[in-house]
Structure formats: structure tokens, C-alpha cells
Amino acid sequence: MTEIIFAIVVVAAIGLICGLILVIASKFMEVKEDTRVTEVRECLPGANCGACGFTGCDGYAKALIENEGTPTNLCTPGGAEVAKKISEKLGVEFADVEKAVAYVHCHGDCSATKVKYNYEGISTCAGAKMLFSGNWACTHSCIGLGDCALACPSNAILIRDGIAHVDPHKCTGCGLCTKTCPNSLITLYSAKKQVVVACNSTDKGAVTRNVCTNGCIGCKKCEKTCPSGAISVQDNLARVDSEKCTACGLCAEACPIGCIKIADFTA
Numbered sequence: 122m123t124e125i126i127f128a129i130v131v132v133a134a135i136g137l138i139c140g141l142i143l144v145i146a147s148k149f150m151e152v153k154e155d156t157r158v159t160e161v162r163e164c165l166p167g168a169n170c171g172a173c174g175f176t177g178c179d180g181y182a183k184a185l186i187e188n189e190g191t192p193t194n195l196c197t198p199g200g201a202e203v204a205k206k207i208s209e210k211l212g213v214e215f216a217d218v219e220k221a222v223a224y225v226h227c228h229g230d231c232s233a234t235k236v237k238y239n240y241e242g243i244s245t246c247a248g249a250k251m252l253f254s255g256n257w258a259c260t261h262s263c264i265g266l267g268d269c270a271l272a273c274p275s276n277a278i279l280i281r282d283g284i285a286h287v288d289p290h291k292c293t294g295c296g297l298c299t300k301t302c303p304n305s306l307i308t309l310y311s312a313k314k315q316v317v318v319a320c321n322s323t324d325k326g327a328v329t330r331n332v333c334t335n336g337c338i339g340c341k342k343c344e345k346t347c348p349s350g351a352i353s354v355q356d357n358l359a360r361v362d363s364e365k366c367t368a369c370g371l372c373a374e375a376c377p378i379g380c381i382k383i384a385d386f387t388a
Contacts, residue, residue, distance in 0.1 A: 170295035220312035221294030228319035230282035258332035269298035343372035
């Protein structure tokens with residue numbers, strides 16, 4: 122009996138000593154967290170989309186406190202309201218958020234292209250991409266299985282007639298859809314009147330025309346028409362320099378296919 126009591130006392134003593142050591146260690150080795158990080162984090166919407174360029178809202182909040190000069194207007198989902206809260210919290214000058222909208226560079230819907238096989242695999246664009254680049258005849262097209270729609274936190278994307286469409290009224294410009302598209306079809310644009318090319322094919326014109334009646338054939342009529350030199354044909358595909366483009370619309374009028382469009386994202 123004495124031996125049992127002795128063993129209990131020894132174990133209790135060891136536990137007490139270990140506990141004291143842990144308490145002392147936690148005091149001396151404590152990493153103090155700046156309360157401002159938590160305060161700034163509470164201003165953010167919690168989308169954790171990464172549109173700001175940091176690892177979610179926590180990473181952005183930490184950067185705002187620890188890295189002087191980090192812009193306060195990088196949260197596109199939060200918009201001007203969040204930017205204003207952060208500016209007031211940090212006591213810095215307010216800078217408005219430039220709204221961004223996603224656009225899908227493909228107009229090869231069911232009426233313009235054709236199916237080359239019946240896909241019965243995993244119902245994701247990434248899955249279909251691994252099998253002959255999807256079931257549409259154009260290997261550069263929107264696969265249309267909705268990976269982007271599933272990634273969108275604001276339900277701004279829907280699949281219609283086989284391709285993805287973005288509702289500019291709902292889009293917050295978080296950019297998550299751009300990262301999920303296996304064909305890199307989605308681009309973020311500044312929310313203003315823009316000239317966009319509704320095609321992503323870099324195949325030669327004859328090849329593109331054979332698989333999609335709405336595809337860019339690289340004829341260069343748009344390039345020759347543009348008065349500001351904002352549009353050029355590279356790798357058989359028309360590309361627009363948004364910095365130079367004045368949205369005059371002459372290239373859209375000159376395009377024989379109609380794959381160059383004037384998109385008004387300000388609505």
C-alpha cells in the first residue's frame with residue numbers, strides 16, 4: 122500500500138513540475154499577436170479568394186499591418202466599402218477599388234460547333250480535358266461542365282448552350298474562375314466598356330473554321346482597321362491591348378466572323 126501511495130505522489134510531483142515548466146515556457150516564449158491584424162481581418166469579407174495576391178484574408182490582413190505600403194484597395198469582392206473601413210482603421214488615405222469583371226473568351230456554343238465524342242467520365246472540365254481535350258470539336262473551347270461555376274462564390278456563372286457565361290451584375294472580380302478553367306479561357310477586365318475577342322483558338326483559320334463557325338480565323342482585318350493600334354493578330358488569334366483600346370468598335374464592325382465584341386461591363 123505504501124508503495125502505491127509513493128508512486129502516486131511521484132507521478133503527481135512530476136506532473137506538477139512539468140506543468141510549472143510549461144507555464145513558465147509559455148510566458149517567456151509567447152509570440153504576441155498584433156491585435157490590429159485581427160481588427161483589419163474583421164473588415165474583410167472572408168471570401169479567401171486570393172484576388173488580393175495574398176494567401177486569403179488572413180494573409181492580406183497580416184500584410185497590411187506588417188508591410189508598410191500594402192495597398193488597402195486590393196479586395197475586389199469587398200469593393201470600396203471594405204477599402205474605406207481598412208483605410209479608416211489604419212489611418213491612411215482611402216483609395217477606391219477598381220471593379221473587375223470576368224469574361225469567357227469563347228462563343229462556340231451548341232449552334233456553332235459540334236461534339237466529337239460522347240463523354241461519360243467525371244463531370245468536370247478538368248476531367249474531360251484529360252481525354253482528348255474534352256468532347257467539343259474545338260480543343261481550345263469552353264468544355265462547359267461548370268468548374269468555373271462551382272468555384273464562383275457569387276453564383277455569377279451559368280452554363281448555357283454548352284458554354285459558360287458570366288453575369289457582370291453578380292461578378293465581384295475575385296478571379297477564382299480564372300484559376301479553375303483548364304483552357305485558361307477566362308480573363309478579368311476592368312469594369313468599363315471593353316473590346317473583347319470571343320475566341321481562344323490559336324489554330325490556323327481553316328482549321329478553326331472547320332470546327333467552329335464563331336471562331337477567329339486570324340484574317341487581320343481588325344488589326345488593319347484599328348486606329349489606335351490596340352489590336353493585333355498573334356498565333357492566329359486577335360488580341361486586344363486594353364491600355365490602348367478606345368472601344369471605338371471599328372474592329373468589331375470589320376470582323377467577318379463577328380467574334381470581336383463590344384462588352385459594356387459598367388452596367
